[in-house]
Amino acid sequence: MNSxxxxxxxxxxxxxxxxxxxxxxxxxxxxxxIVSPYDEFALEAAIRLKEAKGGEVTxxxxxxxxxxxxxxxxxxxxxxxxxxxxGDATAADSLGVARVLAAAIKTLTYxxxxxxxxxxxxxxxxxxxxxxxxxxxxxxxxxxxxxxGDGKLTAHREIEGSEEVIESSIPALITxxxxxxxxxxxxxxxxxxxxxxAIATQTLQDLGLSDLDIYGRGVKLIxxxxxxxxxxxxxxxxxxxxxxxxxxVAYIRDVAKAI
Amino acid sequence: xxGVIVVCEVNEGKLRKTSxxxxxxxxxxxxxxxxxxxxxxxxxxxxxxxxxxxxxxxxMLYAVSSGELEAYSTExxxxxxxxxxxxxxxxxxxxxxxxxxxxxxxxxxxxxGVGVASDVVKLEWTDGKLRARRPMYSGRVFxxxxxEGQPAIASCRPNAFAVEAAGGTAAEVVEVAFEAVPNRAxxxxxxxxxxxxxxxxxxxxxxxxxxxxKEAANFxxxxxxxxxxxxxxxxxxxxxxxxxxxxxxxxxxxxxxVSPNVYIAAGISGAIQHLAGMSSSKHIIAINKDPEAAIxxxxxxxxxxxxxxxxxxxxxxxxxxxAH
Numbered sequence: 213m214n215s216x217x218x219x220x221x222x223x224x225x226x227x228x229x230x231x232x233x234x235x236x237x238x239x240x241x242x243x244x245x246i247v248s249p250y251d252e253f254a255l256e257a258a259i260r261l262k263e264a265k266g267g268e269v270t271x272x273x274x275x276x277x278x279x280x281x282x283x284x285x286x287x288x289x290x291x292x293x294x295x296x297x298x299g300d301a302t303a304a305d306s307l308g309v310a311r312v313l314a315a316a317i318k319t320l321t322y323x324x325x326x327x328x329x330x331x332x333x334x335x336x337x338x339x340x341x342x343x344x345x346x347x348x349x350x351x352x353x354x355x356x357x358x359x360x361g362d363g364k365l366t367a368h369r370e371i372e373g374s375e376e377v378i379e380s381s382i383p384a385l386i387t388x389x390x391x392x393x394x395x396x397x398x399x400x401x402x403x404x405x406x407x408x409x410a411i412a413t414q415t416l417q418d419l420g421l422s423d424l425d426i427y428g429r430g431v432k433l434i435x436x437x438x439x440x441x442x443x444x445x446x447x448x449x450x451x452x453x454x455x456x457x458x459x460x461v462a463y464i465r466d467v468a469k470a471i
Numbered sequence: 472x473x474g475v476i477v478v479c480e481v482n483e484g485k486l487r488k489t490s491x492x493x494x495x496x497x498x499x500x501x502x503x504x505x506x507x508x509x510x511x512x513x514x515x516x517x518x519x520x521x522x523x524x525x526x527x528x529x530x531m532l533y534a535v536s537s538g539e540l541e542a543y544s545t546e547x548x549x550x551x552x553x554x555x556x557x558x559x560x561x562x563x564x565x566x567x568x569x570x571x572x573x574x575x576x577x578x579x580x581x582x583x584g585v586g587v588a589s590d591v592v593k594l595e596w597t598d599g600k601l602r603a604r605r606p607m608y609s610g611r612v613f614x615x616x617x618x619e620g621q622p623a624i625a626s627c628r629p630n631a632f633a634v635e636a637a638g639g640t641a642a643e644v645v646e647v648a649f650e651a652v653p654n655r656a657x658x659x660x661x662x663x664x665x666x667x668x669x670x671x672x673x674x675x676x677x678x679x680x681x682x683x684x685k686e687a688a689n690f691x692x693x694x695x696x697x698x699x700x701x702x703x704x705x706x707x708x709x710x711x712x713x714x715x716x717x718x719x720x721x722x723x724x725x726x727x728x729v730s731p732n733v734y735i736a737a738g739i740s741g742a743i744q745h746l747a748g749m750s751s752s753k754h755i756i757a758i759n760k761d762p763e764a765a766i767x768x769x770x771x772x773x774x775x776x777x778x779x780x781x782x783x784x785x786x787x788x789x790x791x792x793x794a795h
Binding site for chain 1: 773
């Protein structure tokens with residue numbers, strides 16, 4: 213059972229996000245980068261499959277030099293191979309990113325492709341289904357439970373307030389939701405073993421793509437801005453709960469007009 | 472010919488609210504872009520929404536009524552929508568930002584070789600192109616994008632666009648015959664939601680609980696109020712991680728990003744990840760015993776006090792107000 217896990221490296225979710233002076237990028241100065249949290253569930257699912265059934269877990273990412281650190285971390289947790297496609301992923305739209313990943317994955321042998329349900333930060337939730345389409349694979353999105361059998365899999369997909377049980381043929385693409393598993397931490401042994409694995413690198417040109425195919429097209433960013441600072445409203449001390457409750461109801465009824 | 476089509480979801484013979492929101496903004500875009508507004512619906516009840524779609528501005532309803540489209544599944548729906556798009560050649564295709572809308576939009580976009588602006592909160596037709604504003608970093612930054620694709624594709628965040636009645640007559644139904652395709656990922660079963668529970672992404676009112684509840688059983692205070700007021704139950708990450716409540720209820724950066732009319736946060740201190748998920752709510756009410764809690768910095772009405780006495784009192788007062 214060979215898996216490919218597509219990961220993106222994103223600013224730590226605790227980060228204070230600032231816009232760079234060009235108004236089009238996030239200021240990366242001093243930012244700590246992490247593997248996007250949903251990609252961790254994706255990686256863990258692939259590692260567990262490898263442990264149960266054997267095979268390779270290839271972790272792959274498109275991005276600048278700093279991405280190598282994220283790939284290294286995935287190797288330390290149990291991925292067996294890593295591929296870094298070098299480029300400026302922030303200058304491509306989601307379809308561009310999916311095209312790059314698809315071109316790289318077409319050179320690999322795989323049974324399942326995993327990725328997170330969205331990349332934290334850009335919050336688009338597009339690359340997974342786009343990649344499934346480009347590779348002509350069935351997709352099961354936002355998966356909270358997965359069982360892989362012989363030539364087919366069963367997955368639970370989260371939908372509004374409920375879930376679906378989906379049966380799919382293999383190969384297939386899965387996007388991982390929180391709840392799929394508890395991602396492990398890297399062990400010291402894992403960290404040492406990962407140091408012996410070389411991270412393969414490729415450029416867009418190596419994949420037969422040109423910059424013009426990928427960058428600055430499609431959904432183009434015009435500007436970034438911070439939302440208006442929300443200011444605090446009225447604050448009351450609730451010494452009498454009933455009086456406080458009446459004031460809240462009055463607010464909901466008269467201001468929000470929701471009762 | 473239609474300039475804008477809105478992919479609609481039908482539930483028990485009616486359009487879902489997110490579809491009405493899509494039609495409402497779609498109508499404005501069609502007026503600016505030139506061309507008509509059309510709705511698209513799938514399954515045997517597709518035609519039943521002609522009147523409702525018309526009342527919200529759709530001139531046409533493309534109905535792909537095949538029984539194979541009774542329930543959503545990625546591959547058949549992608550094929551069916553492709554047929555409609557090939558026939559209509561719209562400038563803009565809008566999707567509701569629902570689980571299925573967000574599954575289908577990127578799939579069809581990749582098939583057509585165009586991008587998607589997902590989870591948008593504002594759409595404008597400017598200089599012959601669609602411009603979309605969307606939250607990023609869980610609402611800590613907003614990006615404005617220009618869509619070059621033909622068609623331009625966007626999914627709309629629930630509750631971001633107002634539902635406006637256009638007063639039109641029933642949409643003209645255009646039947647589209649479905650050319651079936653293999654479906655490799657089949658839905659075996661849909662587990663029904665807990666009876667009467669609203670989901671946080673679509674709710675107008677959310678009552679959310681945090682660590683201040685002290686234990687799982689005390690979520691009953693949150694549920695009672697949510698039930699009385701007709702809202703959904705939300706939760707902070709800490710309570711989900713502690714196993715007090717299911718992840719479906721989590722609001723914040725690794726949960727749902729929501730923007731209801733009213734958000735009531737009880738016993739939630741206001742970690743940056745939680746605030747990111749709810750700060751665009753229109754009216755925020757916070758109940759917390761710690762007067763320094765970060766949640767008070769963004770609350771429109773902050774109540775410093777004990778949630779264990781305030782929530783039951785509030786539930787009673789809401790019931791009284793509703794009874795009037």
